[in-house]
Amino acid sequence: MILSHTPTKREIVSFVVFGDGRYDFRVLKAICEKFNGAKELVSPQLQGAKGLTNSLRSVAKLLDILRINVEKTKFVILIDKEHIGDIKQMKKKITEFFISESIKEDVQKQFFKFKILRGSKKTTLYIIVMGYNKCIEENISHLIEKIYGERVAPTRQSIREFLRRKGINFEDLIRRASQKALNEAFGNVVELLKEIDR
Amino acid sequence: MLINSVYIKEFRGIREMRESITLGRLNVLIGRNNSGKSAFLEALSLFPIPFNAYNAPFLDSSRIQLIAQLHSGLESLVYGYSGIAEIKFSINHNEIMYRITDHGNIFAFIDGKRLDSQTYLKEIAKILGVKEEEGWLMKINSMVAFIPNDSNFLKSVREKIVSAWSTIMKSGANVRVVRDLISRVVHDEFTEVYLGANNVLELRKELPDDKVFWIRVTDIGDGVERLLISALYLEVLRPKLVLWDDIEASAHPGLIEVLIKWLINKNWQIVISTHSIDVLNLLTKIAPADTLIWVLRCDEYDRLNIKQLTIDDVADILESNIDIRRILDQL
Numbered sequence: 010m011i012l013s014h015t016p017t018k019r020e021i022v023s024f025v026v027f028g029d030g031r032y033d034f035r036v037l038k039a040i041c042e043k044f045n046g047a048k049e050l051v052s053p054q055l056q057g058a059k060g061l062t063n064s065l066r067s068v069a070k071l072l073d074i075l076r077i078n079v080e081k082t083k084f085v086i087l088i089d090k091e092h093i094g095d096i097k098q099m100k101k102k103i104t105e106f107f108i109s110e111s112i113k114e115d116v117q118k119q120f121f122k123f124k125i126l127r128g129s130k131k132t133t134l135y136i137i138v139m140g141y142n143k144c145i146e147e148n149i150s151h152l153i154e155k156i157y158g159e160r161v162a163p164t165r166q167s168i169r170e171f172l173r174r175k176g177i178n179f180e181d182l183i184r185r186a187s188q189k190a191l192n193e194a195f196g197n198v199v200e201l202l203k204e205i206d207r
Numbered sequence: 208m209l210i211n212s213v214y215i216k217e218f219r220g221i222r223e224m225r226e227s228i229t230l231g232r233l234n235v236l237i238g239r240n241n242s243g244k245s246a247f248l249e250a251l252s253l254f255p256i257p258f259n260a261y262n263a264p265f266l267d268s269s270r271i272q273l274i275a276q277l278h279s280g281l282e283s284l285v286y287g288y289s290g291i292a293e294i295k296f297s298i299n300h301n302e303i304m305y306r307i308t309d310h311g312n313i314f315a316f317i318d319g320k321r322l323d324s325q326t327y328l329k330e331i332a333k334i335l336g337v338k339e340e341e342g343w344l345m346k347i348n349s350m351v352a353f354i355p356n357d358s359n360f361l362k363s364v365r366e367k368i369v370s371a372w373s374t375i376m377k378s379g380a381n382v383r384v385v386r387d388l389i390s391r392v393v394h395d396e397f398t399e400v401y402l403g404a405n406n407v408l409e410l411r412k413e414l415p416d417d418k419v420f421w422i423r424v425t426d427i428g429d430g431v432e433r434l435l436i437s438a439l440y441l442e443v444l445r446p447k448l449v450l451w452d453d454i455e456a457s458a459h460p461g462l463i464e465v466l467i468k469w470l471i472n473k474n475w476q477i478v479i480s481t482h483s484i485d486v487l488n489l490l491t492k493i494a495p496a497d498t499l500i501w502v503l504r505c506d507e508y509d510r511l512n513i514k515q516l517t518i519d520d521v522a523d524i525l526e527s528n529i530d531i532r533r534i535l536d537q538l
Contacts, residue, residue, distance in 0.1 A: 015533045053533035055484070055525065063528060070527030075537050 010041040010202060012050045021082055022048045023205050026067045028088025029057040032165070032179075033145055037087060039183035040195060044202050050085070060092045061102050068134065069106040072127045079132045083205060087137045087198075089144040090119070099136065109134070120197040122204075135204075137197045149179070152194035156186055208232055208476045209335075209350060209447040210254065211297040215511070217285060218292040218307070219246035219278070222509035227295065231499040233471065235490065236480040238503035238535055243511045244480035245355070247503065248450045249274045250294045251478060252353035255331050256344075257305050257313045258324050264349045264444055265367045266360075271311055277355055281311030286509070301334050352446040354437050356453035361433060364440050365408065365424075371443065372402045380442035385410065388438050388469055389431060392462040400424065400435065410435075430457040434466060441473075448476045455483035464489055471495045484530065491522035502535050514538055 011017070012025065012034070027033045034052060041050060054067060064086045072079055093099050096116065103109045107125035112133075114121055119138035124131065139145035143163075150163040153171060161171045172178055183191070192199050214227035221243050236244040252263075253270050263270045275281045282288045284307055292307040304316040315327040322330060328347070332339060337346050354360070368375060375381050382399045389410070390397050396413045401421070403409040408424040424432055433456065441449060449470065455463050463485050470477055471493065481487070490498060500516040516538075524531045531538075 014530070016536065021537065051533070053530050055528050055530045067528050070524060070529055071534075074524060074529075075534065077537050 010044040010046055010048050010050065010206060012038040012041045012052065014052055014054075016049060016051050018049055021051050021077065023050045023083040023085055024068070024071055025050050025052045025085045025087060026054060026064045026071075027052060027057050028060060028064045028086060028092050029145070033057070033087055033089075033139065035179050036145060036149070036183065036195075037198065039180040040191065040198050041202065042180075043183065043186075043188075043191065044206060046206055048206060050205070061086070061088060061094075061099065062105070064088055065102060065106045069127060072130050072132065079130050083133045083135065084125075085135045085137060085201065087139060090138050090140040091143045093136075093138055096121075103134070107134070115197070115200075118197045118200065120200055135201055137201055139197075148194050149182070152182065152186055152190060155190035155193055156182070209298065210251065210476065211299075213247075213251060213297075214293075214295040215247065215250045216293040217287075217290055218250050218294055219243075219284060219286065220505065220509060221246050221250075221511045222286050224511045224513065226513075227297070228501065228513050228515070230476070230478065232476055232497040233490075233495050233499070234476075234478040235486070235498070235500045236478065236503055237482070237487070237500060237532065238480075241505070242503045242535070243505050244503055245452050247511075248353065248355075248452050248478060248480060249277070251296075251448070252351060252450050253294060253305055253307075253313075254296055254303070254351050254448075255335065256328070256348050257307075257315065259311060259313070260324065261344070261348065264345070264352070265371075265440060266363055267367075270353070271307070271313065273353070273355075273360070275311065276359070277357055282309045284311065285309040299334055303331070303334075349444040350447045351450065352441055352444045352448070353450040354440070354452065356456045361436050365436050368436065368439050368443070369402060369406045369408065375439060375443060376402075378442065380439055384435060384438040384442055388465055389435055391465045392434070392459070393427075393431060395422075397422075400439070408435075428457075430459060430462055433457055434462060438466075438469070446475060448478070449473075451477070451479045454479045454481050455486055460485040468493065482532065484525075484532065487521055487531065488525060491518055491525060494518050494522075502538055504536055504538075 068084050107127050110124045112122040112124055121136040123134045125134045140147045146163040146165055146168055149168055150161050153161050161167050210230055212227045212229045214224055215221050216223040238244050257270055259269045259271055261269055263273055274284060285292045289309045294305045296303045302318050306314040315322055317330050332343055332347055335347060337343050385397050385399050397410045398413060399411050401409050401411060403421055409421040412420045412422050467489055498518050500521050502514040504512045506512060
């Protein structure tokens with residue numbers, strides 16, 4: 010699978026909105042590359058959305074302006090847990106932009122799937138929450154432990170230092186991860202990509 | 208406004224436009240590479256004197272030769288390198304049409320009637336409100352200024368500026384352009400541009416300790432040089448319509464801001480093409496009246512689809528944190 014900023018094909022499978030920024034883009038892009046197939050995910054953001062409300066606003070605007078068949082297109086928000094609050098709050102925010110129906114809620118995996126309606130446009134929205142308590146660095150730290158058996162503090166600086174010491178970058182780390190390790194550290198992302206790939 | 212609407216068929220990479228478009232005062236063309244932006248500007252640039260026998264203002268080649276030089280020769284003006292291209296303009300309720308053959312021959316029509324070049328020029332002068340008195344052809348010819356993103360073009364214009372330096376000095380353009388544009392985009396204290404020894408254009412730079420240096424224009428960086436030459440070109444021509452391809456080429460966002468504001472303050476109809484988010488961001492902030500954003504998209508049959516957006520549409524999209532350039536084909 011491919012994650013890009015600009016569509017390379019006329020048919021787009023999914024649009025991804027990141028609640029934070031470049032860091033999350035790089036992680037998802039690397040995980041996408043572990044999946045075969047040429048399906049394309051596109052992230053047309055100017056910068057990270059900074060929060061759930063802004064992410065939902067981006068999805069809403071995309072729905073308003075796209076002339077493609079959005080029913081076949083999936084929308085994804087990848088966002089850190091610290092921006093979400095509880096599930097009730099998350100659902101309330103969704104209703105500020107869409108009429109929604111929950112299709113799948115896996116609280117353990119932090120994987121949420123909704124049918125949403127805005128005007129006459131109907132589509133599927135996934136909210137993928139990163140971090141067990143706070144942010145995606147916790148997932149990366151978990152993955153490092155699975156691959157190297159080493160505990161690294163879930164901060165950007167500690168992870169950078171660890172990767173530098175190993176002479177690798179994020180992409181290399183994810184490339185080196187087994188399917189099992191990825192499933193454990195990024196279970197919700199793996200499930201999302203499997204659904205999109207179907 | 209000079210040109211009200213335009214329709215293009217079989218010109219360069221455009222097989223045909225789905226429909227004609229009605230231009231505003233400030234028109235911004237956006238689209239992916241090879242979406243037809245340059246071809247659209249080049250089609251407009253043939254107006255009002257497209258014939259091979261007449262050079263474009265300030266240049267040693269005709270408008271059609273200029274386009275041919277930018278590409279692979281005269282046949283590249285026609286879609287598929289053979290046949291006849293057609294460009295229609297609506298001006299003051301008159302329909303002007305050019306038919307261009309793959310050999311570069313041009314036939315002009317006004318309101319459906321084919322005219323020889325001399326009759327056409329007289330008729331177009333009437334339509335444009337220009338009296339047939341001394342310099343009337345030059346007056347008509349100067350009405351449209353086209354600035355392609357091409358270093359050879361800039362070089363030619365620079366040479367012409369040198370040869371017409373007395374006119375430029377007399378008009379005060381050499382001071383105005385530096386004061387209103389250049390000194391606002393660089394930290395140096397430039398006061399004017401001057402023709403120095405060996406016909407080299409130089410900028411006069413004042414230092415805080417009252418020392419004065421003359422800096423060669425070719426030594427000040429591509430972006431500023433491009434801005435200076437283009438602005439002098441426009442100041443000399445004082446056109447009614449400015450066509451500027453890839454306006455952000457070699458330009459820092461600060462330079463773009465100054466340039467766009469300068470252009471908007473002139474009483475010109477403007478059509479620019481851009482890939483720059485800075486240009487779009489700036490326009491949404493300034494929100495000049497009668498501004499239209501045109502999203503160009505060529506379909507798989509090379510038909511040009513053009514979607515019109517307003518400044519408010521673009522502002523809404525940018526404020527929703529979406530990079531409009533990424534999804535042009537899906538709009």
